[in-house]
Structures are given as C-alpha cells and as structure tokens.
Amino acid sequence: MPRVKTPISCIALLACCCIPMSQVNAEILFEDGFESGDYTTKWNTSAEGPTSLIEVVSSPVRSGSYAVHMKTTGANGDRRAELVPITESFYWEQEYWLGFSFQVRQYVGECGIIVQHHSVPHDRDWSVGAGPNGFTLKAFSGGFLDLHVSTNDAIIHKTPDGTGADWGQIRVPLRFTKHVWYDVVCHFRYAADSTGFWEVWINDELVYRDAGPNIGVLDRSGTNRDPEEYLKIGLYPSRNGADGEVFFDEIRIGDANASYYDVRPAMID
Numbered sequence: 001m002p003r004v005k006t007p008i009s010c011i012a013l014l015a016c017c018c019i020p021m022s023q024v025n026a027e028i029l030f031e032d033g034f035e036s037g038d039y040t041t042k043w044n045t046s047a048e049g050p051t052s053l054i055e056v057v058s059s060p061v062r063s064g065s066y067a068v069h070m071k072t073t074g075a076n077g078d079r080r081a082e083l084v085p086i087t088e089s090f091y092w093e094q095e096y097w098l099g100f101s102f103q104v105r106q107y108v109g110e111c112g113i114i115v116q117h118h119s120v121p122h123d124r125d126w127s128v129g130a131g132p133n134g135f136t137l138k139a140f141s142g143g144f145l146d147l148h149v150s151t152n153d154a155i156i157h158k159t160p161d162g163t164g165a166d167w168g169q170i171r172v173p174l175r176f177t178k179h180v181w182y183d184v185v186c187h188f189r190y191a192a193d194s195t196g197f198w199e200v201w202i203n204d205e206l207v208y209r210d211a212g213p214n215i216g217v218l219d220r221s222g223t224n225r226d227p228e229e230y231l232k233i234g235l236y237p238s239r240n241g242a243d244g245e246v247f248f249d250e251i252r253i254g255d256a257n258a259s260y261y262d263v264r265p266a267m268i269d
Contacts, residue, residue, distance in 0.1 A: 026255070044084045159218050
C-alpha cells in the first residue's frame with residue numbers, strides 16, 4: 001500500500017491536537033543553550049575556510065544570556081562553519097526527540113544547509129561517501145526553507161549515486177523570515193522498515209508527518225553503512241565557498257520517554 005504523507009494544507013488543524021504531553025521518566029541526552037559562554041565543552045567544530053566563524057554571542061538570543069553564531073563569507077572561500085555534539089548520535093531503531101531554535105541573518109548560498117542528521121559510511125570509511133542524510137534543513141535566498149527527509153521508499157535499499165546529502169529525499173517546501181527566531185521540534189525513529197516515523201513542528205505547527213521506512217541503508221560503495229546519524233548544526237553553503245549567517249540556541253535531545261515539551265525551546269512572553 002502506498003504511504004500517505006500528511007499534506008501541508010492539514011498542518012494548522014493537526015497542530016492543535018497532536019502535541020504530546022510530557023512523560024514522567026523523560027531523559028534529556030544532550031542539552032546546550034550556550035549559557036557557559038564556551039561551546040567547546042559540548043561540541044566538536046567542523047569549519048573550513050580562512051574566515052569561517054563560530055562564536056558564542058550575547059545578542060540575539062532565543063532565551064537566557066547567550067546563543068551561538070556562525071558565519072561564512074563566499075569571497076574568502078569559506079565552505080562550512082558547523083558544530084557536532086561530542087557525545088550523542090541518533091542510532092537506528094531507537095526513538096528520539098530533538099528541539100532547537102534558529103535565526104537566519106543572511107541567506108545561505110548554493111547548498112543552503114543549516115541542520116543535518118548526517119549519515120555514516122560502513123566502518124566510518126569516509127573515502128567512499130556516506131550517502132544521503134536522514135534529515136536536512138536548508139535556508140535559501142528569498143526566504144525558502146526546505147526540509148528534506150529520507151522517507152522515499154525507492155532509496156531505502158538503493159546504492160546512492162553520489163549527487164549529495166539530499167539524494168532521493170522527500171522535499172517539504174516551507175518559508176522563513178530573516179532576523180526571526182524559529183523553534184523546531186522533531187520526533188523520529190530511524191528504521192528501514194515500517195517501525196520508522198517522523199514528526200516535525202515549527203513554531204508549534206506540525207509541518208511534516210510520515211510513518212514507514214525512512215533511512216537509506218547503503219553507503220556510496222553499496223555496503224551496509226553504520227546504523228546511526230549524527231547531528232550537525234550550522235552552515236554548509238558550498239564546496240567552493242558561499243555566504244551565510246545563522247544563530248542557534250536551546251538545543252535539546254531527548255530519549256523515547258521524552259516528549260514535545262521536554263525539548264521545546266522556552267516560551268517567550
């Protein structure tokens with residue numbers, strides 16, 4: 001039977017009735033609002049380019065006193081400015097909640113990537129290429145926000161053809177405004193069978209829901225890849241360098257016992 005994906009026209013109606021309540025035994029696996037003023041204690045850095053910038057700033061912030069700021073300059077050949085949590089991955093066949101806030105100050109050139117659940121090749125052999133991400137969020141010129149997820153049945157057992165992190169993915173077209181904070185909550189379970197699922201909310205509105213296989217199991221060599229995805233936040237604008245500027249705050253990862261309100265960024269009055 002074909003999979004039925006939630007149409008965007010139903011989002012507003014579903015949002016008011018589909019936000020799960022908090023559970024008693026929730027565990028937060030990772031949390032950072034950058035309130036220490038130092039991102040290096042919880043994150044590894046992935047930066048390429050002579051002026052690629054990652055820094056903790058006091059303005060703008062989603063809540064508290066600090067947020068993290070990333071910027072790339074295409075004229076200088078800046079390729080990326082990203083952070084990866086030191087300790088936590090998303091392992092297949094386990095359920096997770098993820099919450100974060102982002103604000104785009106400058107549209108992100110070419111690739112447009114600001115968030116990834118990055119795939120991992122067999123035995124971490126990066127020379128062969130990992131294949132498509134499980135999840136990719138892009139912020140393009142003109143305020144186009146593209147959500148990409150690997151919920152396309154046709155790619156689950158197919159060798160990736162090497163065309164990029166969003167190869168074969170389902171694209172969900174959305175919109176955003178620069179200089180505005182957006183709160184994102186994701187609820188998901190990566191699996192190559194019917195136990196997989198995805199739910200994504202932005203500013204408390206459900207923007208995507210799907211149940212079924214949602215991960216390509218092969219790396220670009222055609223070998224079964226390592227059964228995990230890892231989170232990357234920040235800019236990947238272009239292999240050759242491009243402009244981009246973004247802020248992040250209020251990042252939380254919860255386990256299967258967590259819920260929407262355990263990871264959702266704090267309310268603003």
